[in-house]
Amino acid sequence: MQTENGGKSKVSDGTEPQVESGINLDKIEKIKADLETSLETVLFWLTCIWFGIAGGFIAIALEDRSAWFLLEYTHFPFCMGILCLILYNATDNYYVLNVFEKRIFYHFKVFWFKKITPFLNSEDIAFIGVTSIYCSNDDTIWHEYKIILVDRKGNSIPLSDPNQNLQTTNQKAKLFAQILGCKFEEGREKASIQIDKSANGEVAARLVDEMVMTSDQRAAASRKIYWMVIKGTGCIVIVALPTAILITIFLLGRH
Known part of the structure; x- marks a missing residue:
């Protein structure tokens, strides 16, 4: 499925952001967000x-x-x-975005047992964006990209596996944001998603270039990686x- 991709990062503010992926959703009922889940x-x-x-x-x-x-x-x-x-x-687990209901469902299947459960409503979603992942192997350095959803509680939920095609990942993320009607920001090289939570519990997310991340932000990212390794x-x-x-x-x- 092809989408149109703009040249610059676009952020839509407000409760009804204008995100156009270039796809007519009138005849599409469901979109599959396939990825390798934790299980x-x-x-x-x-x-x-x-x-x-x-x-x-x-x-x-x-x-x-x-x-x-x-x-x-x-x-x-x-x-x-x-x-x-x-x-x-x-095992075949993935997310399903319902275009008409503007909801995300979780599809769980092991052998013949299959269960589809509601996961998130559009009003529970604060942000969808594309984050950059730093990768290295000996003398080779590259970046991979994956779609991240941020809910109103500040949880980050991946909606795709990492890949090296930034343009395709941006197109898919833009389509997801169009379906769910949430704030969206296109990914770019060396930029990761930063999640801020105010004193009253409001969640805000945005892309931050790696070079301008503060020491506290880097320390928080290091702690997150540390706990992932521990788990x-x-x-x-x-x-x-x-x-x-x-x-x-x-x-x-x-x-």
């Missing part, structure tokens, strides 16, 4: 962890003949990896620690 991400990494444990057992057994007994214990992590892989492929590590520990304990018990029991 799908967890299932993916659990698959990698379980297969990694099974592969580690096999590698140790092949390296040291005295550890061949480890092959007896590869069945459990291998089966768990297969189970997580099946669940990952059977991710916690999920890994929950799976890896019981497995390590079982392995230790098995090893001690053989001597």
Whole structure:
């Protein structure tokens, strides 16, 4: 689906912002905002962890003949990896924007079980924009972009996976803002979304260039990344620690 993209960033203020994506929505009922949700991400990494444990057992057994007994214990992590892989492929979660109702619904599906629940109304949405994500690999530096929705409580909710096509991401975000009738700002390189909350609880969001971010804002961003790492590590520990304990018990029991 193609949309028209303006050359400059446009911000519409007021309760009924004028956001034009260049698409006639009269004949469109629903728009799908597909992305990899947290559940799908967890299932993916659990698959990698379980297969990694099974592969580690096999590698140790092949390296040291005295550890061949480890092959007896590869069945459990291998089966768990297969189970997580099946669940990952059977899971299909995404958001649906209803054009006529101006609401967002959450689509949850695992195997044959499917459930669609209301997620946000248009009046609960404060802002939709495109944020820039700094990426680096050895000597290569680039930016990726994803659509972010900010609700009236100040929560930021991703509506797309990161990608390197800024123009396409802006077009899609503009379409979402047109459907929901909320404030919108086009993304640009090296600009991220800043969320401010006033004393009376009002939420305001805008794009801020990386170079003009204050030390407090950078510290807040660092804390957010820190807690994301902590949560991710916690999920890994929950799976890896019981497995390590079982392995230790098995090893001690053989001597």
